[in-house]
């Protein structure tokens with residue numbers, strides 16, 4: 001594990017620790033549970049897992065409300081369990097990154113408890129206090145379904161405190177050098193334990209300034225660069241992955257000159273993949289990719305189809321949002337804030353063809369792909385559960401009681417209709433024709449071809465808007481990708497330069513391209529172009 005640029009062509013996998021595997025029968029998934037499943041992750045072809053927050057927390061936001069940055073919540077195990085998981089993962093050739101929540105703490109964190117106890121507390125300045133709730137009016141509210149203001153009144157000390165998320169998540173004051181230093185120490189603690197890096201949560205909001213929307217401010221970037229240089233100095237080869245739900249031109253500065261984040265999620269391409277599948281046209285995807293600026297050589301995008309949050313529609317126009325809601329969230333309770341609280345497979349009507357096609361797009365776009373746990377088997381959701389819990393239900397390992405997740409009653413209801421009896425890992429892992437095996441094959445071919453780890457993506461004009469055709473090329477390796485987004489068979493014109501015989505990566509057979517090619521509904525092809 002010596003290649004410092006490992007993340008540039010790696011397959012990531014996001015895990016809700018509580019929902020993945022319960023090793024001790026208390027109904028909660030835990031770190032030892034993940035360790036038990038490393039063989040599984042290795043078989044799928046995962047290079048790096050991202051574990052959601054494991055810190056002690058009152059769980060008002062599923063652990064993104066941290067009460068202690070220096071411990072593991074008992075439900076998940078111990079620091080020793082984490083060390084052991086890291087050791088064993090590395091043995092499997094798998095790295096582990098974890099959430100680093102910089103922007104806010106839980107209101108139960110001792111810093112906030114002290115801060116709100118007295119205006120003269122040495123911790124008062126760890127948070128953002130104000131006599132008025134009229135400051136920073138231009139900052140949007142993120143959890144619009146629950147919060148009406150970014151300010152909450154504190155009765156005891158007679159001031160308002162600032163929070164971008166739930167009121168139970170007060171924002172730290174990054175204008176305070178002590179806060180800046182504290183968070184470097186937090187990073188140091190986990191890096192010393194052996195963690196391979198951080199998915200840095202909600203970074204656009206660290207600093208507030210009057211007259212701005214309080215996102216992406218220069219002072220925020222200054223701090224993030226400090227964090228990066230601290231990591232480069234002491235922990236080279238570890239990474240910072242940026243969660244900035246922004247348009248590509250606003251994410252671009254988070255890469256700096258290759259001296260800020262190693263990676264950044266590409267938020268806007270995600271809903272456009274779903275748009276493309278519904279419209280049977282690729283133009284929205286192409287438009288956002290054209291709008292994506294180049295990034296420094298040592299940086300990489302991270303692409304995804306779903307994650308633990310609602311499918312965010314923040315990076316589309318209001319008209320597009322409305323359309324997406326109508327198409328993908330017909331029942332109002334499927335909607336949450338500015339998004340859709342459903343999982344990948346049900347969004348695509350559990351239609352195997354669409355599910356494979358979406359993955360064909362995911363695995364061939366520039367950037368390193370990340371899979372949300374369970375999506376590799378086409379697991380469903382449970383929209384009876386509140387907030388985003390419906391997409392965080394126990395992993396379906398087999399058809400035994402509790403889906404093989406736990407020996408005891410799980411922390412959460414499962415997907416309804418005993419879906420696990422039909423859709424589970426055991427039923428798919430050894431079947432070459434399962435959805436899991438399709439995803440596994442895509443990962444295998446992706447990893448065998450350097451073309452996918454590069455940054456180039458050239459769209460090919462075939463005269464048919466229903467088929468997304470592009471060339472990926474890197475280090476002398478070239479792959480031509482064709483994705484038929486439509487429910488009907490579609491014919492494309494093949495440009496002269498591609499009218500030869502190519503290797504079809506999935507069949508291992510030669511395919512001779514002539515001037516026209518017809519693709520079946522939702523069919524995809526990955527062709528290796530021989531020089």
Ligand code: GLC
Pocket residue numbers: 061064065101165201202243308309
């Ligand atoms: C990020 C997380 C989300 C959390 C929020 C506040 O957006 O992905 O789950 O609620 O930050 O920490």
